[in-house]
Each structure stands twice: as C-alpha cells, then as structure tokens.
Amino acid sequence: MKELKHLNKYFIKYRYRLLIGIVITIIARVFSLVIPPYVKNSLAAVEEYLKNPENDPSIVRGQLVEYILIIIAAALLSGFFTFLMRQTIINVSRYIEFDLKNEVFRQYERLSLNFYKKNRTGDLMNRISEDVGQVRMYAGPAIMYSIQTITLFVCVIPLMFYSSSKMAMYTLIPLPILSYLIYTISKIIHKRSTIVQEYLSKLSTFTQESFSGISVIKAYGIENRINAELEEIANDGKNKSMNLVKVNAWFFPMMILLIGVSNLFVIYIGGRQYINNEIDSIGVIAEFIIYVNMLTWPVATVGWVTSIVQRAEASQKRINEFLKEVPQIRNNRKEASEIGGNIEFRNVSFTYEDTNIEALKNVSFLANKGETLAIIGKTGSGKSTVLDLVGRLYDVSQGSILIDGVAIDQLNLYNLRNAIGAVPQDAFLFSDSIRNNIKFGKEDATDEEIIEVAKKAAVHKNIMDFNKEYDTVLGERGITLSGGQKQRISIARALIKDPEIFLFDDCLSAVDTETEEEILNNLQKAANSKTTIIVSHRISSAKNADKILVLDEGKIVQQGTHNQLITQEGYYKELYLNQLSEKEM
Known part of the structure; x- marks a missing residue:
C-alpha cells in the first residue's frame, strides 16, 4: 500500500470527520451486538416455560415483550448510527476525491508542453476520472467496512468464547483458511487491476481522438475501419476485465461456503453439547448462528475491501506517476516582475x-x-x-x-x-x-x-x-x-x-x-x-x-x-x- 501513502495528507486534513465516523461506526456495531443475547434469552424463557408449564404464562409474555422491545430498539439505534456512519465516512471520501482531482488538475496545468507531447489526452482524462474514482472507494467504503469488520471481530469473538469456547473454536476454523486465500488472490487482483486501468486509458484515448477527428474519418470514409479498430481494443479490454472478474468471482462463493461450514459446525457441535447438557439452553445455538451470520458480511467484505485496496493501489500508482513529474518550466521568482516589453x-x-x-x-x-x-x-x-x-x-x-x-x-x-x-x-x-x-x-x-x-x-x-x-x-x-x-x-x-x-x-x-x-x-x-x-x-x-x-x-x-x-x-x-x-x- 506504499502508493496509497499519498492520501495520508488528506486523511490528516479530514481527521476529525473520520474520527467521528469511526466512533459512530463502533456505536452502530455495538448496538447490533445487543440483539443475539436477547434472542437467546427469549428462547430460554420459552424453553423454561415448556419445561415448567405450571408457571404463570403472563410472566413469560412480559419477558418476551420486554426482550422484543429491546431487540427492536437496538436494531433501530444500530440503523440510525449506520446512517450517520455513511454520512460521515462516505462524505469524507467525496471530499478527498474532490481534493485529489484538483491536485491532479493543478499538476496538469503546471506541466510543460513536452509532457503533453508524450502523453495522450485520453490517458490524462482516465487518470483524473476513472483512477481517482477507484481511489475514492478506498478512502470511503474500504475504510468504513474495515472498521465495521474489526469492531465485530473484536466484540463478537470474545462473546462467542464466553458463551461456549468449544463451539467458538470449531466455528472460527474456516477464518485462517479464508485469510490465506484472500492473501493469495489479492496479489493476482493487483496485477490484473493495473492492466485493466491501462486498457481503459487506451480505450479513452482512442475514442477521444476519434471524436475529435470525426470530420477526417467521415471525409475519408473510414468509419468501418475505425469501428473495427475500436472493436479490437474493446475486446482486448473486455478480455482483461474478464480475467479480473474471474478472480473476483472466487470471493463471494468462497465466503458463503466457509460461512456455511461454520453454521454446520454450530448446529452439529451445539446440538451435541445441548444433548450432553454442556450448554443450558438451545438459545445458545440460536445466539451462535446469529453471531456467525453477523460475521458473514464482514468476512465477505474482507475480500471485497481487499479487491478495492488492490485496485486503488494500482490506480494511485498511475496517478502518482504524473504527480511526481517535475515541470521543466518552473517559476524561479516568487516576487512580482514588471514587464515593459523590450x-x-x-x-x-x-x-x-x-x-x-x-x-x-x-x-x-x-x-x-x-x-x-x-x-x-x-x-x-x-x-x-x-x-x-x-x-x-x-x-x-x-x-x-x-x-x-x-x-x-x-x-x-x-x-x-x-x-x-x-x-x-x-x-x-x-x-x-x-x-x-x-x-x-x-x-x-x-x-x-x-x-x-x-x-x-x-x-x-x-x-x-x-x-x-x-x-x-x-x-x-x-x-x-x-x-x-x-x-x-x-x-x-x-x-x-x-x-x-x-x-x-x-x-x-x-x-x-x-x-x-x-x-x-x-x-x-x-x-x-x-x-x-x-x-x-x-x-x-x-x-x-x-x-x-x-x-x-x-x-x-x-x-x-x-x-x-x-x-x-x-x-x-x-x-x-x-x-x-x-x-x-
């Protein structure tokens, strides 16, 4: 991620907004963690009543209503803070996108004519639009979902071990496997993302030149030839994009498979523990299933965020190539100069x-x-x-x-x-x-x-x-x-x-x-x-x-x-x- 260090100055600039967004994200996840224990308590209350039917049913109903209201309140509060989270962190990513585009454009203005003789307009446009757009995803959604994932892992895993260490051990077995697969696939994504961005620049350049020279194309009657060339470039780009998509396509099926395996472990191990009276309520199994499914999206976003970061790294590298260009014509005098005309x-x-x-x-x-x-x-x-x-x-x-x-x-x-x-x-x-x-x-x-x-x-x-x-x-x-x-x-x-x-x-x-x-x-x-x-x-x-x-x-x-x-x-x-x-x- 060394190329993305360029964005650190913007993170520092918007540090207070980001900090507020991080706090709100943690609060939103904490409220969502209130729900599983009360689901367990609800099932435990029903289970206790079924075991002792002579108990007053109004007491059970009162408990259930109380638990349901708490669950609804926690869900509403979690949703509200999730909304605030998006309004802070995603907004920051838009501010960074704005600043980065301005920085690139100012650099374009500073660069000398020789630079423009060596680089095509389509490539310049692609770096300030498509590449900056990829970087924005890193500065917004990637950070937001990473914080969510870390918060849930830090909070959920201890709760799982507290409820049942044995069930937690089996449930978390797929995660190291997942981490290794993500690491392996990420390296491939990085290489293929760079190639895709280069082809997008090539396509932008070709179309921009075709539109600018449309009168010449029509005058020479070479529309069919230009169409054939565009089709060839587009097919090349499509093939490169498909190579990237094929790698990305492994992520979500892999996540679903591994989460499904975790659920099977919960049901099997939890069922055996319940039969052997190692856990006191079937509600613990329900609680674990909710925990596992709460981890489903964060675990899935690990792959998605990794993909975003790799694409952003490739795009920022291309942006940095131009930002590091030193203008041949520099202003060597800061003080004003009077120009007479000799x-x-x-x-x-x-x-x-x-x-x-x-x-x-x-x-x-x-x-x-x-x-x-x-x-x-x-x-x-x-x-x-x-x-x-x-x-x-x-x-x-x-x-x-x-x-x-x-x-x-x-x-x-x-x-x-x-x-x-x-x-x-x-x-x-x-x-x-x-x-x-x-x-x-x-x-x-x-x-x-x-x-x-x-x-x-x-x-x-x-x-x-x-x-x-x-x-x-x-x-x-x-x-x-x-x-x-x-x-x-x-x-x-x-x-x-x-x-x-x-x-x-x-x-x-x-x-x-x-x-x-x-x-x-x-x-x-x-x-x-x-x-x-x-x-x-x-x-x-x-x-x-x-x-x-x-x-x-x-x-x-x-x-x-x-x-x-x-x-x-x-x-x-x-x-x-x-x-x-x-x-x-």
Whole structure:
C-alpha cells in the first residue's frame, strides 16, 4: 500500500470527520451486538416455560415483550448510527476525491508542453476520472467496512468464547483458511487491476481522438475501419476485465461456503453439547448462528475491501506517476516582475527534446517596446519556436532571452505570461459562448469592450449575423465557425487583454487580403505602444513592421525593413514578387 501513502495528507486534513465516523461506526456495531443475547434469552424463557408449564404464562409474555422491545430498539439505534456512519465516512471520501482531482488538475496545468507531447489526452482524462474514482472507494467504503469488520471481530469473538469456547473454536476454523486465500488472490487482483486501468486509458484515448477527428474519418470514409479498430481494443479490454472478474468471482462463493461450514459446525457441535447438557439452553445455538451470520458480511467484505485496496493501489500508482513529474518550466521568482516589453535574443539555439530537431541556431535580435517585429520564413524554419520561447513555453538550449534586460527565466513566470497576448496558429476556442471566449482574455470585460475588440478584429458583423449573436455557443474547439472567424475571435481575445506584448502566429492565414488589411490597421493602432511579434507567410502582414527577420532552417538569413529587403536578392524578395504577381492575377 506504499502508493496509497499519498492520501495520508488528506486523511490528516479530514481527521476529525473520520474520527467521528469511526466512533459512530463502533456505536452502530455495538448496538447490533445487543440483539443475539436477547434472542437467546427469549428462547430460554420459552424453553423454561415448556419445561415448567405450571408457571404463570403472563410472566413469560412480559419477558418476551420486554426482550422484543429491546431487540427492536437496538436494531433501530444500530440503523440510525449506520446512517450517520455513511454520512460521515462516505462524505469524507467525496471530499478527498474532490481534493485529489484538483491536485491532479493543478499538476496538469503546471506541466510543460513536452509532457503533453508524450502523453495522450485520453490517458490524462482516465487518470483524473476513472483512477481517482477507484481511489475514492478506498478512502470511503474500504475504510468504513474495515472498521465495521474489526469492531465485530473484536466484540463478537470474545462473546462467542464466553458463551461456549468449544463451539467458538470449531466455528472460527474456516477464518485462517479464508485469510490465506484472500492473501493469495489479492496479489493476482493487483496485477490484473493495473492492466485493466491501462486498457481503459487506451480505450479513452482512442475514442477521444476519434471524436475529435470525426470530420477526417467521415471525409475519408473510414468509419468501418475505425469501428473495427475500436472493436479490437474493446475486446482486448473486455478480455482483461474478464480475467479480473474471474478472480473476483472466487470471493463471494468462497465466503458463503466457509460461512456455511461454520453454521454446520454450530448446529452439529451445539446440538451435541445441548444433548450432553454442556450448554443450558438451545438459545445458545440460536445466539451462535446469529453471531456467525453477523460475521458473514464482514468476512465477505474482507475480500471485497481487499479487491478495492488492490485496485486503488494500482490506480494511485498511475496517478502518482504524473504527480511526481517535475515541470521543466518552473517559476524561479516568487516576487512580482514588471514587464515593459523590450525583448532580446542573444545567440539563442533550441532543440526539441521529443524529436531532436534543432529549430533555432544562434539567433540574435532586439525588439524594443513599441516596435513591431515580423518573422518570415518557410514552414519548419523556426518561426513559431521564437514565439514559444518568448512565452517561455520552453527554455532555450543555448544562449539567453532577455526581457527588459532581465533573463527570462529570472522573471516571475505568471507576470510574464499575463503580460502577453498570444494568438496561436491553430486558433483554439472553448465550447462556450462567443462572449465568454473573448472574455477569456479579460474576465471582467464589459459588453462594450467586447464589441469594440470584435470590431477591431473585423468579426463583429459575422457575430451579429448569428441567431444568438454574442451568446452563440460554439461547438468543440469552435467547430461551428469558419477558420477565419476562429482566428479573428482569437485576435479579439488577445486585444481585450491589453497586454504589453502581442504574439501573432500566422493568425491571418484564413482571412482574405481586404479583411487582413483592415485588421492589420486596427492592430497597428491598438498595439501602438506595445511590443508586437508577427509570424506570417504573407508579405502583406509583415511589410509595415519596424523590423523583419527572415528565418531559414533556424538561422536568420536576412533582416531589415520591407523597403530594404525587397531590394536585396533572397527569399524575401522572391516571396514578395510571387505574392505580388498572384495579387495582380
């Protein structure tokens, strides 16, 4: 159970609730223990009357009524405290589930982009949902039933020996056998539980990717192939689950068999003792049968709880794998950092860890506050990497990046990112209203501010054409909008943030040239005193920049203004002439 030690901090946090739950559990079981002796006394009273029929029957009736009322009262009190027990311990398990999910989610937020390149979304989702759910069963039902079992064993077994040591000895013979079988089967359950959880992650990943890529699946007409692949994965998962179920299936029949053997011992040994006058009443046999049956569920839960613990151990191990991941990008400064907007690259080189591709090679440039820097280059030349490094999504392999003369890794990470308004190449919108997607850049934005930035992004008219206008709820990843509309809403989201640094990553590729010109003019006004870096394949997006860099295979091969570069032989002039001729055509 070493992996489950991670939960100890939550048990400490909710220790008082747990302690109250434990006390209530013990009280509930103690009240239930009142019933067997009074059943014995009731039978003894009837037996005594049958032996001496001349006794006053009203006395027997009075005794029986008294005993029955005590039994009913004990049962009601036991039931009431059992209800309270569930309201305390099970509630604690829900609190722990809530805290653990939040802990995992916060860790997901802290982890760097490399982590997400190595792990699939389905697996991430499965660990925060299915695996945490398995752990909750350990933090609630497993603890509750374990306390019940321990309480009953501690109380019932001494009572059994007190009533008849010989009968108790024979009755308890099956329990050590049961303990050994549980130990043996538990090891198998642990291994198979881990395999089942891994297959659930695999299935979640496959279905998540299929739903996200449904348009591609339909476009290529490969529904049948995807169905066949899903069926194969599902059958594999089913087989693994069946292997686990087959082991679990041994528990309850085994419990019933061993409890049945105990009952047979009670009846046989108790009957012989009664015949031999070793016990004074047949009520002792009835009392023992109740004790044995009271132990039936606790003994059965030993197996069930063991199974829960094994599954929780396997799940917590998977959760801990991610919780132990150390983020590559850390906040090295706790104090606040003022971000002005002067950006300098000094001999920066960067290699992607997952692909070993050297994206930037000895890149140096300076972008002062209020300036616009454009980066042009072929696909894969390292343009987007520059923006990722400015946002410190990665740390440089060599060289240094300075913001206002301070090394970027010595700035407060959250202040840095709060000072950046980024529009990625692949515009991502949430499954929410257009208004809330824009407000993502500024939570307390007014409707007037939202409309103003939407107009600057040249998307206001499109939004007003929708039935619900700004209250239009978008599909997943903004699938209900065109590529150009998604890009422009993303631009509006960045503008409303009013940051010190704008990062635009080819964010006008899906709009026509006229709309592009309108947006660029608006951006120039909005970012007048801001530092702006624009990555683009279009000369039209870069021509008005204060400085233009041309990247090729991670190196700066040209730099200057638009007027300077169109007079130099090279990639920029060639691209300019090609796009100029396309525009004329």
